Amino acid sequence: MLVTLEGLDGSGKTTVWEALHDAYPDAVFTREPTSDSWYGEAVNRAIDDDDADPLATLFLFTADHADHLSRVVRPALADGDLVVSDRYSDSRYAYQAAALRDSDLRRPMEYIMGIHAAFTRPPDKTIYLDVDPETAAARSGSTNKFEQAAYLADVRANYERLIDAEPERFVRVDATQSPEAVLDAVEAALEEILAER
């Protein structure tokens, strides 16, 4: 089963993802962008480059996803493992659709989803850590171009579109709560997801 964690920068995904390691010692914990491949390194260069072309950046993230799928996600799922990914395809649909909002693409989100449709493995469930853009930007320190509050407001609107389209896949958690309360809510959601399996 594939469970993904999504949300704005600073929503607390990585904090939760790390804490879950102890509760689920047999699960495979992974992330996008990947941190153990040259595709992930290329993505991180694009994230840190204010002049990186947004369409080129989309394809770098998507290349990293293809590698992540074939190298990590599909083999783990074939072994019957629980896979928990800190960010996954919805991050592209939300972030790159916002980055490409003023491009020549008429419907950026649909375009990005279309690229993925042919090869991706959709998540079974997605836990969405919901936080307002101002809190997100403040917590993440606004260190890169994706972490500005105005941009994050667009990203958040895109996540809401994704949730509206597939309400049964998403579990929304209020991420403005304390780290302990957020972790409790995520663990409860995960227990319910695994019980339904």
Ligand SMILES: Nc1ncnc2c1ncn2[C@@H]1O[C@H](COP(=O)(O)OP(=O)(O)O)[C@@H](O)[C@H]1O
């Ligand atoms: N629920 C929370 N309340 C307050 N601060 C938090 C909370 N969760 C995480 N943080 C802090 O916010 C920052 C970003 O958290 P992080 O887990 O890296 O978020 P993300 O991976 O979603 O960008 C870190 O300094 C972290 O300690």
Ligand SMILES: Cc1cn([C@H]2C[C@H](O)[C@@H](COP(=O)(O)OP(=O)(O)O)O2)c(=O)[nH]c1=O
């Ligand atoms: C996976 C992914 C991340 N991103 C962005 C979100 C983050 O600003 C940045 C790095 O992701 P990440 O390392 O998960 O940052 P954080 O822990 O702060 O959430 O890349 C995209 O724009 N598209 C994507 O497909």
